[in-house]
Amino acid sequence: MSRTVYVNGDYLPEEEAKVSVFDRGFLFADGVYEVTSVLGGRLIDFEGHARRLQRSLAELEMKAPVEANELLEIHRELVTRNGIEDGLIYLQVTRGAADRDFAYPAADTEPTLVLFTQAKPGLADSPAAKTGIKVISIPDRRWGRRDIKTVQLLYPSMGKMMAKAAGCDDAWMVEDGQVTEGTSNNAYIVKGNAIITRHLGTEILHGITRAAVLRFAREAQMQVEERPFTIEEAQGADEAFITSASAFVMPVVEIDGTAIGDGRPGTVTARLREVYLDEMRKAAI
Ligand code: PMP
Numbered sequence: 001m002s003r004t005v006y007v008n009g010d011y012l013p014e015e016e017a018k019v020s021v022f023d024r025g026f027l028f029a030d031g032v033y034e035v036t037s038v039l040g041g042r043l044i045d046f047e048g049h050a051r052r053l054q055r056s057l058a059e060l061e062m063k064a065p066v067e068a069n070e071l072l073e074i075h076r077e078l079v080t081r082n083g084i085e086d087g088l089i090y091l092q093v094t095r096g097a098a099d100r101d102f103a104y105p106a107a108d109t110e111p112t113l114v115l116f117t118q119a120k121p122g123l124a125d126s127p128a129a130k131t132g133i134k135v136i137s138i139p140d141r142r143w144g145r146r147d148i149k150t151v152q153l154l155y156p157s158m159g160k161m162m163a164k165a166a167g168c169d170d171a172w173m174v175e176d177g178q179v180t181e182g183t184s185n186n187a188y189i190v191k192g193n194a195i196i197t198r199h200l201g202t203e204i205l206h207g208i209t210r211a212a213v214l215r216f217a218r219e220a221q222m223q224v225e226e227r228p229f230t231i232e233e234a235q236g237a238d239e240a241f242i243t244s245a246s247a248f249v250m251p252v253v254e255i256d257g258t259a260i261g262d263g264r265p266g267t268v269t270a271r272l273r274e275v276y277l278d279e280m281r282k283a284a285i
Pocket of ligand 1: 035181182183184185186204205206207208209210243244245246
């Protein structure tokens with residue numbers, strides 16, 4: 001069955017949905033996006049994603065395509081029309097279509113707004129959450145404003161391919177000897193009672209899942225250290241994990257061929273995953 005997608009005000013079968021060849025998202029990667037997960041037909045942390053979208057748009061002086069409450073309605077309508085129980089909703093906004101020119105087009109150029117769904121039955125019961133994933137380290141060769149969630153995903157895409165070629169699941173990126181983040185997730189290690197993850201800045205995306213997980217960790221009296229760490233420190237940690245809106249909290253059991261702890265998902269990671277999923281399901285809208 002064909003999906004229903006949203007394009008600039010219309011709900012259409014995916015085969016009929018069209019964007020201009022002059023769209024700046026296509027020509028310049030001049031666009032931002034968000035991914036919100038759906039569990040039990042409800043949106044997880046929609047507010048957080050809507051807030052980050054506003055920030056990404058503002059940082060790029062891009063016009064918001066619709067009001068926040070309308071965005072929520074579109075998300076819900078797509079969940080209903082596509083019968084999504086568990087899955088993901090992608091939202092893409094670009095600066096719109098204009099004749100090709102590096103300079104931004106006239107301020108009255110209409111932004112392009114596209115939303116589509118991916119059904120992921122059993123999203124929260126992924127087998128990888130029980131076995132953990134393996135990562136390699138690669139140099140971080142992305143641009144300098146990783147705090148803006150842009151559609152420039154070529155290097156992360158290359159990173160996933162490098163991980164695959166090495167028989168692993170993902171890559172952690174390293175800059176100036178320190179881990180920044182995963183290709184599409186934030187990176188953490190656990191040592192004793194401390195959860196260590198890189199501080200916020202322009203070097204990483206400010207994960208919506210990260211914010212929630214660190215809040216739950218602090219509420220559970222765990223010690224949170226927001227600071228950089230090296231691959232060597234990670235390899236000597238008790239546990240490692242990643243977070244993202246699609247993976248939630250996912251254990252990492254191997255880094256560059258070195259097993260973390262006893263090579264199995266750790267108890268702190270498992271607990272954080274459980275608390276995150278419980279609390280977020282309760283607050284889902
Ligand atoms: N870092 C990067 C580079 C990402 O692409 C993502 C996923 N969008 C994340 C971190 C995690 O962010 P979130 O928890 O908001 O999904």
